[in-house]
Amino acid sequence: MYHVLSAHQFDRIQLDQLFRMADIMEYNAKNGGTNLLQGKIMAALFFEPSTRTRFSFESAMMRLSGSVISTENATQFSSAIKGETLEDSIRVISSYADVIVLRHNEEGAAKRAAQVAGVPVINAGDGSGEHPTQSLLDLYTIQKELGAIDGLKVAMVGDLTYGRTVHSLSYMLAKYEKVTVYFVSPENCPIPEKVKAYLDERGVTYFEETDLEKVSGEVDVLYMTRIQKERFPSGEEYLKAAGKYVINQEIVDGMKPNAIILHPLPRAGEILPEVDGDARAAYFRQATNGVYIRMALLAYCLKEQQLERDLEALA
Ligand code: CP
Structure with missing residues (x-):
């Protein structure tokens, strides 16, 4: 079975x-x-x-x-x-x-x-x-949009502690060659140690960062996530993380011309609707996949x- x-x-x-x-x-x-x-x-x-x-x-x-x-x-x-x-x-x-x-x-x-x-x-x-089925469709979208997954630079941004999609996506990306991962999160919701341990075992290069603009111009895939309000231990902790990363057209203009922006959706303000018409905004195509x-x-x-x-x- x-x-x-x-x-x-x-x-x-x-x-x-x-x-x-x-x-x-x-x-x-x-x-x-x-x-x-x-x-x-x-x-x-x-x-x-x-x-x-x-x-x-x-x-x-x-x-x-x-x-x-x-x-x-x-x-x-x-x-x-x-x-x-x-x-x-x-x-x-x-x-x-x-x-x-x-x-x-x-x-x-x-x-x-x-x-x-x-x-x-x-x-x-x-x-x-x-x-896991979200990360399958995420990877499938990346391959469809960019032709290959090996060698890509991928930033995962937002709530990396409680956001389960980034855990599965990290595990999946570790199966590909020469992928570099940038984990961009507020200080109170970093990527869990067990995910980093998995990447370490497989020799995947990754960096942790809190400043989105340091990496947004470098990456091939910008994977945004929602701050998962319902999973934070308190409203106070949630507010420390909320609203820290917002993709607007100015940030997108600084991205590589062939990069893509993904989001498992639903979004809660992390990507402004003004970006939706940009060819790099691939999140609705991702949902269709x-x-x-x-x-x-x-x-x-x-x-x-x-x-x-x-x-x-x-x-
Ligand atoms: N991406 C995702 O899991 O969306 P739903 O919560 O709407 O199923």
Whole structure:
């Protein structure tokens, strides 16, 4: 059974395969979809709010002719409110669906779910832990926009402690050659030690910085993130970090002509709307890519063995 729990689990061969599949899925999505997952059911179990992840997974499943059962705000609208454990919910939903997409507020929840699930579990974000499918679409977008990932300079900016997307993206980037990472954050929300340890083990060059303007003109990818107000220990700590980094047209004008600006979204003031029309603003294209990469991932989880043959037939 193929669970998607962490960015750690992917190697370069799988990533290249997924990106090729996502290209084919884009073609299919734009040409009426495919019946690759006809008869299959995806359960979307979301204990935290989501717009992109839940809708793009649901859209992906429907474009593969599969069906969707879904609960948003599962904390309130599932039997969790009656005291049911995550494990019991997952055991039961495993008999109703062929794959479970789980977003949860606790780090490690997807791993716990996978230990009792009878079907593949996909981690759609676990607290401040990871968001591996986001980093897949981030990398896919970088490759699509810039042609390659090896050798790039990537700045991750904002709340690097509680922002799970940057953790997964760092783990993924460590699989590529000669990538340089700049972690730009307020002093009270730096990149966690465990992420740096992972990069150290793999010989990835990285720098920590608090001044965005020192790096914005140097990098190929400027990856902005929201300050995660809901995860800070106090309002006072949040206010120390809030509003420190704001991308305006002046900053963008100082960037390389072929650089791109990414953001997992939602944004909360980190990128001014005046930048949206600039060709380097790639964050809405990035969100669109979420459907294609999640189509590829659902197919990968549900068709593991048969997939290569099916894709050949689709191509
Ligand atoms: N990028 C992301 O995870 O967005 P949502 O919270 O809207 O799913």
